[in-house]
Every structure is written in structure tokens, then in C-alpha cells.
Amino acid sequence: MANGIHHVTAIxxxxxxxxxxxxxxxxxxxxxxxxxFDDPGTYHFYFGDEAGQPGTIMTFFPWEHAAPGRLGIGETQETTYRVPKASLGFWMHRFVEMGVVHEGLEQRFGETVLPFKDPDGMRLSLVGIEGIESEAAWTVDGIPAEHALRGFQGVTLLLDKIEATAAILTDVFGFEKIGTQGTVTRYKAPGIEIGGIVDLRAAGEFLPARPGAGSVHHVAFRAANDAEQAALADKLRKDYRIQTTEQKDRDYFRSVYFRSPGGVLFEIATNDPGFAVDEPADQLGQALKLPKGLEPYRDRIEQVLPELA
Incomplete structure (x- = not known):
């Protein structure tokens, strides 16, 4: 069983x-x-498709005065979203219109990609994929369904050397090597289209990453349930002598964390229970949700958090 990407968490x-x-x-x-949960005076935002399915979820810790991060070794260099191939022109026009920093179209592994950055300088891209127009899509004003994002394709990790991280991807998470282009080697989780790609870029000697605004904190991979998560963690310990944290309950999934050999922080997150566990599916994201242990401090927390427009 292959374990695609569950979510990406950034600052x-x-x-x-x-x-x-x-x-x-x-x-x-x-x-x-x-x-x-570890700094309740700070929001944790989750963005995704209609249900927040694994493979669509980008999450953020927004700090009002966060210093910019520095891209470097041991970090996610870029996160790529899937869009219908015919939509790339729409997105180029939209980025120009809305002042989004972006580059020209480029070819990667036979696919057309549009690189861009968010307001914090985080590196993102859109990849045009044939035949995904019929996939369900969340829509907002100004973005018709035929152009909307369809979850992640995957991430690119910037590493000194790729071999040890590649072993974790293939042997533990079930990815398969499918090609190399320049300094980038592509791995795919068989049968997983949304969040099924991890690209490893070998950079050699380079400055280490410095976390901050615009940098990815960790990449989470899926586990179907607690048993599968425990088996993956056990394999990491026994076969690779990589220690994982104890399981942490994040309300919408349960997590264990470990530092990958290339320095990137990885998480294994369960698919269940999902985001509708504490509010109706048609009202997701509307109310501030707190873990049970913080509920008694709601008034104090709400006073500290920035007001949202």
C-alpha cells in the first residue's frame, strides 16, 4: 500500500x-x-477542497511579525497543485491581474508547470494535467469550476544527497522511482493521483534552510488508521533506526513525527476522523474550533488572536 501526501504545513x-x-x-x-496546539495565541489555518480530503490540505501557522525564512538544504522547496491543463492560461492571466509573483511556463517531466509565490515568498506551482476536468472542485467567485485547483500533485524537497530519503519514500511509504530530469528525481505513490508525487532535488553543498515566513514546516504522509501508522513508525525504528514521536491527537487526525535523513520534518497522519468531526460539513471553517483542553481559555485566546476580516 502506498502512502501519498496527507497535508503540507507552512509558516x-x-x-x-x-x-x-x-x-x-x-x-x-x-x-x-x-x-x-503548542502556541494557542497563534492561529492554525487549514485550506483544501470541499471536505478537506487528504492530498488537498495546505495548513499554516500565521505569525503577524514572522521573519522571512531562507530556502536551503533540508526543506520543501516547492509545493505543486494540480489544475486542468487547459486552465494554465486562465491562471497566468489571473496572476498578472492580481499581482501574484510568477514565472513563465516551463516543462518538467513532460508536464507544463507555472511557478509562483504566495505573499510570504513561499514557492508554489500549478501543473496542468490532462483529463481531470471532471474531478470535483471547490469554486469561489472569479474561478469557474473548470479552472479550479484539484489538490496537490506533490512536493519538491531540496536535499544535499537524496539516497537516504529516497529509501524512506520507497521502502516505508511505497513510492516508486519513475524518472530523473537534471538534478531532480521523481517518485510516485502508485494509484494515488492527488498528493502522489515527491521530487527529490540533489543540491550538494548548499546553505541549510532557515525556517520563517514562507517556509514549509513539515510534510505529512497518509496512514489509513492507527494500526497502519504504528506499523510505519515501527518500520522506521527497526529498519532505519529513526525515532518517531509518540502519537499526538490533532483532533482531525492523529500524528507521529520524525526527522527524515535529509533533514526534512515528516509526519504520518491518519485519514480519520476528518474535518467534519466538530462542525457540520457545510459550515467548515466558519467558527473558531479549540481542542477540549483549551476550551476553558476560549475568551482569553480570542482576545489575543488577530481579528479576521
Whole structure:
């Protein structure tokens, strides 16, 4: 069984700017408004498709005065979203119209890609995929369904050497090597179209990443349930002597974390229970949701959090 990407979690600057970009500019659904469980004075935003399915979820810790990160070794260099191939022209026009920093179209592994950045400088791209127009899509004003995002294709990790990380991808998570282009080697989770690609870029000696606004904090891979998650963690410990954290309950999934050999922080997240566990599916993202342990402090937390427009 292959384990595709569950979500990508990043650090952002001002909360309102982050919320505006991912919902209005990119047209993602705001599926959950909660707080950083380890720093409850900070929001934790989740953006995705209508239900927040694994493979569509981009999450952020927005800090109003976060210093910019620096791209480097041991970090996610880019996160790529899928769009119908015929939509790339629409998106180029939209980015020009809305002042989104972007580059020209380029070819990667036989696919046309449009690289761009969010307001914090985080590197993103759209890849045009044939035949996905009929996939369900969340729509907002100005982005018709035929052009809307269809979840992640995957991520590109910037590494010194790729071999040790590649072994984790293939042996633990079930990815398969499918090609190399220049310094990038592509791995695919068989049978998984949404969040099924991890590209490893070998950069050699290069500055290490410095976390901050615009940088990815971690990449999470899917586990069907607790048993599969435990088996994956056990394999990491026994076969690779990689220690994982204890399981942490994140309300919408349960997580274990580990540092991959290339330095990137990885998570294994369960598919269940999902985002409709504490609010109706048609009202996702509308109310501030707190974990049970923080509920008694709601008034104090709400006073500290920035007001959202």
C-alpha cells in the first residue's frame, strides 16, 4: 500500500493576508480555523477542497511579525497543485491581474508547470494535467469550476544527497522511482493521483534552510488508521533506526513525527476522523474550533488572536 501526501504545513506572516490569498486568489476552501496546539495565541489555518480530503490540505501557522525564512538544504522547496491543463492560461492571466509573483511556463517531466509565490515568498506551482476536468472542485467567485485547483500533485524537497530519503519514500511509504530530469528525481505513490508525487532535488553543498515566513514546516504522509501508522513508525525504528514521536491527537487526525535523513520534518497522519468531526460539513471553517483542553481559555485566546476580516 502506498502512502501519498496527507497535508503540507507552512509558516506565514499576517493571518488576514494568508487567508485572503489561499481562499480568494487560489480559491481554496477554508476548512478549519483553529489554533496552534503548542502556541494557542497563534492561529492554525487549514485550506483544501470541499471536505478537506487528504492530498488537498495546505495548513499554516500565521505569525503577524514572522521573519522571512531562507530556502536551503533540508526543506520543501516547492509545493505543486494540480489544475486542468487547459486552465494554465486562465491562471497566468489571473496572476498578472492580481499581482501574484510568477514565472513563465516551463516543462518538467513532460508536464507544463507555472511557478509562483504566495505573499510570504513561499514557492508554489500549478501543473496542468490532462483529463481531470471532471474531478470535483471547490469554486469561489472569479474561478469557474473548470479552472479550479484539484489538490496537490506533490512536493519538491531540496536535499544535499537524496539516497537516504529516497529509501524512506520507497521502502516505508511505497513510492516508486519513475524518472530523473537534471538534478531532480521523481517518485510516485502508485494509484494515488492527488498528493502522489515527491521530487527529490540533489543540491550538494548548499546553505541549510532557515525556517520563517514562507517556509514549509513539515510534510505529512497518509496512514489509513492507527494500526497502519504504528506499523510505519515501527518500520522506521527497526529498519532505519529513526525515532518517531509518540502519537499526538490533532483532533482531525492523529500524528507521529520524525526527522527524515535529509533533514526534512515528516509526519504520518491518519485519514480519520476528518474535518467534519466538530462542525457540520457545510459550515467548515466558519467558527473558531479549540481542542477540549483549551476550551476553558476560549475568551482569553480570542482576545489575543488577530481579528479576521
Amino acid at each position: 506565514a506572516g499576517p493571518a488576514n493576508r494568508n487567508l485572503d490569498f489561499y481562499t480568494r486568489v487560489l480559491g481554496q476552501r477554508f476548512v478549519k480555523k483553529t489554533v496552534n
